[in-house]
Amino acid sequence: MNPEPAFDLNAYLKERKQRIDEALDRYLPGEEKSPAELFKAMRYSLFAGGKRIRPILCLAAAETVGQSAFPDALLPVACALEYIHTYSLIHDDLPAMDNDDYRRGNPTSHKVFGEALAILAGDALLTEAFSLMARVDLQVGLAAENRLRVISEIATAAGAFGMVGGQVDDVQSEGKPGNLDLLNQIHARKTGAMIVVSLRAGAILAGGTESDLSALTDYGHKIGLVFQIADDILNVEGDRELLGKNTGSDATRGKMTFPNLLGLEYSRQKAFSLVEEAISDLDVFDSRATPLRRLARYFVERRF
């Protein structure tokens, strides 16, 4: 075990979110570009109150294995992770999928811009994510081979074997009998794969060793699951106002969830024990892993 020095998680999250938001604003043009409506739709969802968890994990992993401050050259990949996350939310909310009217208290993209533009804004965010990761002018000093590996790992995590595959399983599982193995598999793909690859991407770019990557992968699988269990619990008992969306919607829709299959109390216990296991996965690192240690607890304590 490593001693945990004094550390203000809230201040850390706030500072990181601000730097990421500034970078996102620099990278994605506004309505001065044509087609104005497309860029407006992309920015509407990108700046709709996201907590920037995936970019923050990416940068924290880089600092855990590398120097104490992450280089600016990592920001494009960190932001690309947020583009991909945002595209997935836009498409998941579509009428043909979850048909959600609100997210984080705001009308969803297709409610504001119509279905065609929502589909295209999602497509554009996904595509621009790869454009950003491959940009030659912004990532000076990062090894080209590492950058290709990161693009490859992120594409795999986001695609048919990862997030998109998980969404297909999720859509197809609605209304079917519960099954814990299937539920774990859905979440490992749908949420877990992108959480894990966010950590790995930061570590690869910062020159982490294979053993660093392996420890971060173990940690990531666990906090990815914690994140999902917490989401499911919040959907049952969360504060509608804080969440900015309807609670109880999973039950109405007959969705397979952890509280459904394991009960609320056991789901909560499971999440807490996964957090402790995730923190032990970080024992190989020194105090540079403090943010990741504190983030693990934050995931299970969050109320929205």
Next chain:
Amino acid sequence: MNPEPAFDLNAYLKERKQRIDEALDRYLPGEEKSPAELFKAMRYSLFAGGKRIRPILCLAAAETVGQSAFPDALLPVACALEYIHTYSLIHDDLPAMDNDDYRRGNPTSHKVFGEALAILAGDALLTEAFSLMARVDLQVGLAAENRLRVISEIATAAGAFGMVGGQVDDVQSEGKPGNLDLLNQIHARKTGAMIVVSLRAGAILAGGTESDLSALTDYGHKIGLVFQIADDILNVEGDRELLGKNTGSDATRGKMTFPNLLGLEYSRQKAFSLVEEAISDLDVFDSRATPLRRLARYFVERRF
């Protein structure tokens, strides 16, 4: 001018299509992978009778600037271009967009698999395109910097500044008064950008010079436009059976087209003169550019 040696374009296209189809079949798993329905939907559209024009242009450009036979290491990028093209067709056909029931004589993806899976199959094909381009095991011998540049250029051509932007302009222009500048801009983005980048990608990977790239870009802009004018003409007077989709649909929908704005006869003349200009752009190359020269004529002569 360069002499054009004896060259059998049909045999060339057939041989290229076969090698590309074999590579596509190797790269994209079938229903043995989970979720089976997703891979089934991806393959359904990928193997629905595409002519593989973009991969063929990519490989032909590589041969024009490099060695006489393209290396196998170029196949992943060539196939990724077809993944991206296929995803764009699936999403364009959706009810919220063009609402097309048939393409190349087959029911469109959403008619067979439902809207949710059609959206996700498109998302997955787009994502797997980047996965394929970044794969570390298949592209041995290609410089990492060139590979990053190709990913960057393809993402830019496919995204908000290219194909997706063109589709937004296209959707928003329906039923509005015709305007040749806008029509040219829509097609430069919607079709032209991917045609141009297919040529550039092959040339970059084969070690082409900036002046090679510039000549191929000029050629690409012109044949991209030819391709679109020919498409518009076929929509008016094409053979429904050969095309495998309804003709006359552009007019019904009030779509802005070249025959609408310029008349059929002038559109045809315009296409023929663009072909001759495109062929002159290739004057800087020797007989290795023969396939590209013949392809330019093929685009204006095609009947489906």
